Amino acid sequence: MVFKRYAVYVTPEPGPLADFGAAWLGWNCLAGRNVDHPEVPGLPMPLAEITETPRKYGLHATMKPPFRLCDGASEATLLAAFEGFCRTATPVSLDGLTLARLGRFLALVPEGDDTALRVLAANTLRAFEPFRAPLTEVELARRRAGGLSPEQDALLLQWGYPHVMQAFRFHMTLTGKLPRKQAIATQTALAPIIDPLVPRPFFITSLSLMGEDALGRFHLIEQRALSG
Numbered sequence: 001m002v003f004k005r006y007a008v009y010v011t012p013e014p015g016p017l018a019d020f021g022a023a024w025l026g027w028n029c030l031a032g033r034n035v036d037h038p039e040v041p042g043l044p045m046p047l048a049e050i051t052e053t054p055r056k057y058g059l060h061a062t063m064k065p066p067f068r069l070c071d072g073a074s075e076a077t078l079l080a081a082f083e084g085f086c087r088t089a090t091p092v093s094l095d096g097l098t099l100a101r102l103g104r105f106l107a108l109v110p111e112g113d114d115t116a117l118r119v120l121a122a123n124t125l126r127a128f129e130p131f132r133a134p135l136t137e138v139e140l141a142r143r144r145a146g147g148l149s150p151e152q153d154a155l156l157l158q159w160g161y162p163h164v165m166q167a168f169r170f171h172m173t174l175t176g177k178l179p180r181k182q183a184i185a186t187q188t189a190l191a192p193i194i195d196p197l198v199p200r201p202f203f204i205t206s207l208s209l210m211g212e213d214a215l216g217r218f219h220l221i222e223q224r225a226l227s228g
Contacts, residue, residue, distance in 0.1 A: 001219065003211030006078060006131070008064035008124055010170075011208045011223070017197040021059030024174060024190075025051045029058025029210065032219040042189035044182040053176030054105075056217045061172050063124040065161035066212060067132040075211075078131050079222055082209045085127045086224035089207070092116045096200035097172070099191050101183055106190065107171035108198065114170060117204065121168050124207070125159060135160050 011030060012018040022028035022035045026048065037047045069078065095112030102109070110117060135143070135156075143156055152162035163169065174194075175186060209221045 001211070001213060003075070003213060003219075003221075005066040005068055005212040006075075006221075007062060007066040007210045007212070007218065008082070008128060009060035009208045009210050009218075010063060010204050011058070011060050011206075011220070012172075013199075013203075013205070015199070017194075017199065018059065020194065020197055021172070021174075024194075025055045025057075025059060027055045027058050027217060029060065029218045030208070030220045030223070032217075040189055040193065042185065044185040050175050050178065050182075050186060054173040056215075057173070058218055059172055059174075060208070060210075060218075061170050063121050063207060064128045065159075065164065066218075067128075067160055069131055070133040073131045075221075078128070079209065081128065081131070082207075082222060083224055085124070086207055086226055088228040089120060089123065089226045090116075090228045091226045092120055092204040094202045094204070096202050097198045099174075099187060099194055101187060102169075102171060104177040104180070104183060105173060106175045106178075106183060106187055107173045108194070109169070109171050110202075111200075117170055118168060120204070121170065122165055125164050129159065132160055 012021060023038045026035055026037055028035050040047060043050065094110045094114060094117065097108040098111050099106060100109045143162060148156060148162050152167055155164055155167055156162040178186060206223050206225045208223045210218045211221050212218050
């Protein structure tokens with residue numbers, strides 16, 4: 001399969017959280033297939049509408065945001081660098097994850113101290129920056145259209161994405177942007193289902209190299225254990 005962009009994600013280990021997350025979103029990015037949505041009582045609107053925006057990414061947290069390959073880079077050289085990075089990177093332990101509202105969308109976010117996670121995210125960002133093609137003017141304009149602070153704009157210009165380094169926040173997105181009332185209702189319906197599925201502590205022991213297909217859906221290319 002030919003991919004138009006690449007990314008490095010944290011994806012949940014196989015188990016109840018990964019299975020439910022794939023069904024909730026309707027896309028299993030590790031298997032590269034659609035999944036039927038579960039029946040979730042109390043949702044304020046159809047689940048397919050709630051998850052339309054994040055569906056194509058699958059259940060994940062972004063460590064290196066999606067990027068096009070620069071001139072001279074190839075998937076093979078990117079994969080070799082990914083494998084080498086994972087051999088030296090150290091696993092991370094979090095107290096757990098909790099369901100939260102981040103603005104107008106819902107996501108799983110870390111519980112407790114996330115210092116080691118932030119270090120891993122920064123190191124991942126730096127490691128694969130040599131493979132990233134510069135943003136086009138169209139891409140810059142699209143990112144800026146939502147409104148960025150001066151700090152975020154500087155990060156966008158340096159790293160190709162505004163929510164990295166000091167602006168990084170680990171999150172596994174579960175919905176698109178929702179009106180406040182619908183977001184609260186969705187959180188109320190989802191929390192008692194997903195909270196028991198989250199391992200506590202939550203270990204990040206691997207990273208996933210992902211590729212975006214022509215339809216915008218992300219697929220697993222390689223998952224590697226962090227063995228540093």
